[in-house]
Amino acid sequence: MLRVVKSKLKTFVGGIHPKDDGKSFTAGKKVVPASLPNKAYLFLNQHIGKPAQPIVQKGDTVKKGQLIAESQGFISANVHASISGKVVDIAPWPHPIAGVKLPAIIIERAEDDSWVEDIAAIPDIDHNISEAEIMHRIKSAGIVGLGGATFPTHVKLAPPKDKKIDMVVVNGAECEPYLTCDHRLMLENPYEIIQGLKWFMKCIGCNSAHIGIEGNKKDAYLLIKDTVSKESAIKVDLVEVKYPQGAEHQIIKALLGREFKPRQLPLEVGVTVINVSTAFAIYEAVKYGRPLIQRIITVSGNGIENPQNFFVRLGTPVKQLLEDAKVTGDINKIIFGGPMMGIAQGDIETAVTVKGIGGIIALRKARKWNSSACIRCGRCIDSCPYGLNPSELSVLSEAKNFDLMLESNVLECKECGCCSYICPSKRPIVHLIKFAKAEIAKQEVRA
Amino acid sequence: MSTQNQSENNLIVSSSPHIRDFDSISRIMWAVVLSLIPAGIAGVFSFGYYCIYLVFLSCLTAVVTEIFILLLRRQPVVNVIQDGSAVVTGILLAYTLPPGVPWYVIVVGSFFAIAIVKHSFGGLGNNIWNPALAARAFLQVAYPTIMNSDWRVLVKKGMEKFACNIANVDVNGNLIDAVTTATPLTKEVVERTYLLGQLFMGNVPGCIGETSVIALLLGGVYLIYKRCINWYVPACYIGTTFIMARFLPPRIITPWANDSFYHIFAGGLFLGAFFMATDMVTSPLTKKGLVIFSVGAGVLTILIRFYSGYPEGVCYSILLMNTATPLIDRFTKPRLYGTKLKKI
Numbered sequence: 001m002l003r004v005v006k007s008k009l010k011t012f013v014g015g016i017h018p019k020d021d022g023k024s025f026t027a028g029k030k031v032v033p034a035s036l037p038n039k040a041y042l043f044l045n046q047h048i049g050k051p052a053q054p055i056v057q058k059g060d061t062v063k064k065g066q067l068i069a070e071s072q073g074f075i076s077a078n079v080h081a082s083i084s085g086k087v088v089d090i091a092p093w094p095h096p097i098a099g100v101k102l103p104a105i106i107i108e109r110a111e112d113d114s115w116v117e118d119i120a121a122i123p124d125i126d127h128n129i130s131e132a133e134i135m136h137r138i139k140s141a142g143i144v145g146l147g148g149a150t151f152p153t154h155v156k157l158a159p160p161k162d163k164k165i166d167m168v169v170v171n172g173a174e175c176e177p178y179l180t181c182d183h184r185l186m187l188e189n190p191y192e193i194i195q196g197l198k199w200f201m202k203c204i205g206c207n208s209a210h211i212g213i214e215g216n217k218k219d220a221y222l223l224i225k226d227t228v229s230k231e232s233a234i235k236v237d238l239v240e241v242k243y244p245q246g247a248e249h250q251i252i253k254a255l256l257g258r259e260f261k262p263r264q265l266p267l268e269v270g271v272t273v274i275n276v277s278t279a280f281a282i283y284e285a286v287k288y289g290r291p292l293i294q295r296i297i298t299v300s301g302n303g304i305e306n307p308q309n310f311f312v313r314l315g316t317p318v319k320q321l322l323e324d325a326k327v328t329g330d331i332n333k334i335i336f337g338g339p340m341m342g343i344a345q346g347d348i349e350t351a352v353t354v355k356g357i358g359g360i361i362a363l364r365k366a367r368k369w370n371s372s373a374c375i376r377c378g379r380c381i382d383s384c385p386y387g388l389n390p391s392e393l394s395v396l397s398e399a400k401n402f403d404l405m406l407e408s409n410v411l412e413c414k415e416c417g418c419c420s421y422i423c424p425s426k427r428p429i430v431h432l433i434k435f436a437k438a439e440i441a442k443q444e445v446r447a
Numbered sequence: 448m449s450t451q452n453q454s455e456n457n458l459i460v461s462s463s464p465h466i467r468d469f470d471s472i473s474r475i476m477w478a479v480v481l482s483l484i485p486a487g488i489a490g491v492f493s494f495g496y497y498c499i500y501l502v503f504l505s506c507l508t509a510v511v512t513e514i515f516i517l518l519l520r521r522q523p524v525v526n527v528i529q530d531g532s533a534v535v536t537g538i539l540l541a542y543t544l545p546p547g548v549p550w551y552v553i554v555v556g557s558f559f560a561i562a563i564v565k566h567s568f569g570g571l572g573n574n575i576w577n578p579a580l581a582a583r584a585f586l587q588v589a590y591p592t593i594m595n596s597d598w599r600v601l602v603k604k605g606m607e608k609f610a611c612n613i614a615n616v617d618v619n620g621n622l623i624d625a626v627t628t629a630t631p632l633t634k635e636v637v638e639r640t641y642l643l644g645q646l647f648m649g650n651v652p653g654c655i656g657e658t659s660v661i662a663l664l665l666g667g668v669y670l671i672y673k674r675c676i677n678w679y680v681p682a683c684y685i686g687t688t689f690i691m692a693r694f695l696p697p698r699i700i701t702p703w704a705n706d707s708f709y710h711i712f713a714g715g716l717f718l719g720a721f722f723m724a725t726d727m728v729t730s731p732l733t734k735k736g737l738v739i740f741s742v743g744a745g746v747l748t749i750l751i752r753f754y755s756g757y758p759e760g761v762c763y764s765i766l767l768m769n770t771a772t773p774l775i776d777r778f779t780k781p782r783l784y785g786t787k788l789k790k791i
Contacts, residue, residue, distance in 0.1 A: 016468075018466055018468075019469075177466065249784065249785075259784060259785045260785050261784070261785035261786075262784060262785065264785070331458075332457050332458055332459050333458060333459045333461075333465065334458060335465050339463075339464060339465040339466045340463060340464045340465075340466070341463050341464070342463060342465065343463065344458070344459065344460045344461055344462075344463075344465065345458065345460070346458055346460045347458070348458070361465070363465070366459055366465070367467075368459065368461070369467055372472060372530065372571065372572075373569075373570065373571045373572035373573065374572050375472060375571065375572045375727050375728050376572060376727050376728050376729075376730075376732055377475075377727040378727070378731075378732040378733060378734075378737075381732050381733055381781055382733075382734070384781070385784065386783065386784040386785075387781040387782045387783040387784045387786075388781070388783070389732070389780065389781065391732060409783055412783065412784070412785075415463070417463050417464035420463075420464050420467070421464050421466065421467055421468055422468050422470075423467075423468075424468070424470045424471050424472050424474070424475055425471075425472055425572075426467060426471065428462055430462060430463060430464065431461075431462035434462065
């Protein structure tokens with residue numbers, strides 16, 4: 001234990017860490033199932049890429065785990081019914097991440113909560129499953145990256161021929177403040193995560209993996225290390241407690257020392273990254289044929305009386321989760337995801353859970369910040385993990401000088417929010433960069 | 448541009464991130480004000496209560512000018528006054544002036560600092576030079592006799608009733624010793640007048656807030672502890688001055704010419720290193736840039752002290768490096784992630 005504390009933790013350049021990261025609210029609490037929703041709203045678009053195509057109609061009866069929308073094309077993922085019941089509508093519904101109304105399949109719950117017969121019939125597999133079968137099960141389960149980016153997992157399993165993957169990096173960093181869903185998962189299901197990872201490695205034809213866990217989760221680190229003690233191919237390392245340690249670029253830099261451009265994929269440097277939650281979903285899919293219909297979501301924040309980690313069926317209305325966790329009446333901000341990169345919701349009534357959301361933060365007395373002029377303190381530059389000059393970019397964005405912003409590599413920004421967080425002038429730097437990126441995209445369309 | 452909306456049901460919808468660091472401009476500025484208090488107290492001990500009056504007048508003029516200009520520019524007034532940057536400029540300007548300056552000099556200087564140096568470039572964050580130092584340089588040119596040589600005249604003209612250090616001025620205002628003459632770095636001083644201990648404590652002639660090294664050090668360490676300034680700016684500045692003073696041959700040989708400690712303790716080096724060179728607005732953005740900036744200022748300080756007609760090394764070295772800041776910024780861009788380090 002002492003040795004762990006003393007060792008210098010691996011990390012990257014830049015980044016920030018909030019003094020009070022809010023993790024203590026839920027880090028010690030076991031994952032409990034949330035109550036089942038009366039109506040589940042399942043978007044056809046729960047991932048990066050093409051929306052899925054519905055294969056059920058209004059009025060159909062569906063069972064838990066039944067395929068209700070098929071993936072369209074390569075970068076797309078299946079959607080399954082998260083509860084048993086009746087399809088009452090297929091209609092546009094406000095999407096919590098896209099910010100616009102997108103088509104969703106709305107299912108009204110029936111009393112019975114049993115799996116669809118197909119899944120019930122799939123026997124537990126032995127460990128010598130073939131690559132093709134693993135691939136098939138992952139793809140049909142509709143698994144996407146659960147760290148937030150929602151990149152369909154089966155796409156990672158089929159890298160372009162000219163790229164050789166020599167390392168799978170497993171992201172157990174969970175650097176966003178407040179979120180503890182991955183932490184709890186690592187504590188409660190270490191074996192399943194490692195087994196899922198091994199299947200993933202087998203399928204991808206890569207025989208080494210490196211797991212990175214943030215230093216504030218030593219219990220999870222020791223448990224995972226213990227679980228892989230007999231595997232020489234899987235290394236586990238503690239990484240420094242710093243945001244955004246869990247982002248692909250940063251965790252690869254920390255563990256392997258490799259760098260690639262922010263807009264490239266990790267396979268440029270021979271690496272594939274999966275989240276521990278994704279590894280768990282792979283285990284469930286391969287072992288039992290269970291599709292991705294639920295995930296762990298941390299419900300926390302100072303507006304929550306009883307912060308919890310919940311097993312949540314996808315499409316569950318947020319209002320119900322907030323009631324389960326006893327929300328106080330006067331919250332004035334609801335964030336989907338963590339507080340650094342999450343998306344503030346305008347309406348509790350319509351907001352529902354989707355695959356990529358690891359946390360719901362409800363805040364009381366959330367502040368509005370008055371921004372003032374940049375005083376060139378340079379803190380944003382020190383904190384930027386991508387080597388940008390956020391100070392300059394924000395000033396250029398205010399001046400609408402998008403050409404110069406392009407020259408200053410504005411497109412390399414991943415919008416992690418470190419610069420806005422640290423800014424003593426409280427400048428909305430990320431917002432200004434997002435605005436500029438949107439304007440640049442518009443100009444490109446016009447050109 | 449509005450970045451935050453309130454939806455109908457009272458939920459704030461704003462861009463990420465949703466949490467912010469507790470640090471703010473006003474917290475930094477007021478910390479600077481607090482850290483300057485020891486030097487002010489030391490100044491009052493050495494030069495008399497008139498100093499308080501001067502500092503107060505300087506701040507008042509700065510704030511009033513700031514309000515006036517903001518109204519002219521149709522900018523929000525309350526927030527900008529709250530941030531405390533005008534008060535900091537007021538204090539710093541007063542600290543760089545001789546203790547016997549007439550009131551109108553400090554009013555003109557303070558007005559110049561805010562109206563011309565700060566707001567003609569666009570206000571907070573946009574000025575090229577440190578307002579206090581640029582105003583001091585302006586006063587140096589505008590009132591050379593008052594600023595440079597003989598302040599004894601002024602002391603005789605009625606400053607004596609403010610002088611706390613009565614031992615130096617008798618009741619009739621006649622000067623007893625040279626406490627109110629110019630800085631110990633004046634080149635005409637051929638004898639080594641002051642001991643290092645005296646310089647360290649601040650019981651020597653000089654400007655209001657620059658003489659007491661220990662008081663300045665106290666404030667500077669507080670700022671470093673509060674993470675308002677970077678430790679390496681004063682360290683590089685003072686360190687460079689120290690080394691340069693030791694090894695560079697001076698033009699006029701004085702008993703203290705190559706005495707490094709004398710050079711760093713005398714004059715306004717500590718005030719400049721901890722409170723002026725660390726001014727965020729007018730110094731480079733990156734750590735590398737700041738090191739170049741402060742080393743450059745250290746080199747210039749000694750070059751000016753050794754080879755120019757003025758003893759004003761600190762003031763002009765920082766102003767010159769302020770001028771070079773955009774250039775330094777251009778050559779010390781951070782390395783873009785995923786790219787090789789470019790060779791300059």
